[in-house]
Amino acid sequence: MSKDMVVILTALNLEYQAVRAKLASPQGHLHERGTRFEVGTVLGTSCRVALGLTNKGNHSAAVIAERAIQEFSPAAVLFVGVAGALWDTARLGDVVVATHVYAYHGGTSEDDGLKARPRVWEAAHGISQLGSHLARVNDWADETPVRGRAPQVRFGAIAAGEVVQNSKISAQARWIRQHYNDALAIEMEAAGVAQAGHLNGAPVAIIRGISDRADGTKSSAKDRSWQPRAAANAAAFATRLAVELVREQEHSPMSQAGRALASDGRTAGVTNMAHNSTVGIMAGVVKESSVHVQGGPGAAGPADLVAELDDLRRHLTFHHAEGALDDDTHREALAELETARRAARENNSESSRKATMALKRLRGLVAEVPELVARLRPLVVAAGDLS
Known part of the structure; x- marks a missing residue:
């Protein structure tokens, strides 16, 4: 795993550019199958980011996410962009961080109607905890608040499907309201990225700026004005999260032990603090209550x-x-x-x-x-x- 590297993926060029603006000296990186990434550092930090574009849809997002994980072995994968709000729970410009992702198109058609069979992926606990902390600190936004209101970070479910949702009264909208009424936002890529992360053992965070209300106003002048703001807000929170993720990796107890071992080449000791219990560990020497792991x-x-x-x-x-x-x-x-x-x-x-x-x-x-x-x-x- 690359402890100083985070992968950030987006579906749209507008979202890509919002993240790219946060990076210093991005350099091209070509995957052997032709997928292009750019690798740079978050401005003012040593946190490396591999930035990639998936295009729209869960299937494309899953393939590119899998490819990025294979190529970079990152500490985490962040999917960043814009989304539509559901039920007026999030305001335009706010950032929604997924606590879990619904693949809401799963179902079975029976004589008495369509029955929901969703797949659900929960966000990694460590990322959720860190995201909540950053939201409480609330110093991540770097733009002048629009109309005097700073964007807020909200945590909850995100629904990911295969169609652009742009109605509050359609049959699809009623279906979502009936089965997924705790979802804060709706989009088209999170399920694919979550599945790729799950299969590869890579922590995933879905971070979305709210650009519309999924109510028929997509492609309106208002939506066009909010899209870049929402994308910028999501990019600001995501890059701050990436920096903190890398910082935690570098200062984790295991990393410190590894650095100490590498610096002096001596055997590192691990003390057994368990009482009246069995401890299993691969060790070179066990002496009384101390376990000594062979180093070097x-x-x-x-x-x-x-x-x-x-x-x-x-x-x-x-x-x-x-x-x-x-x-x-x-x-x-x-x-x-x-x-x-x-x-x-x-x-x-x-x-x-x-x-x-x-x-x-x-x-x-x-x-x-x-x-x-x-x-x-x-x-x-x-x-x-x-x-």
């Missing part, structure tokens, strides 16, 4: 990682037999595990990236099985340390 190069080589991956295969098979993993998930999980295993055996920087991303995708596949997620955490770290 070669502490956990590719052979060790391959052995751990082979052991993980046994646990995947067990949970599949117990019914915790369905057949499709089990098959996909084994494929990702084999990809990681092959990459670990190659033991170079490129294979390290491949192994890490395969294990992150695997973690997304088994996210509902806590024991497997816990087993994967140290393996993702170990894969990232291969060289």
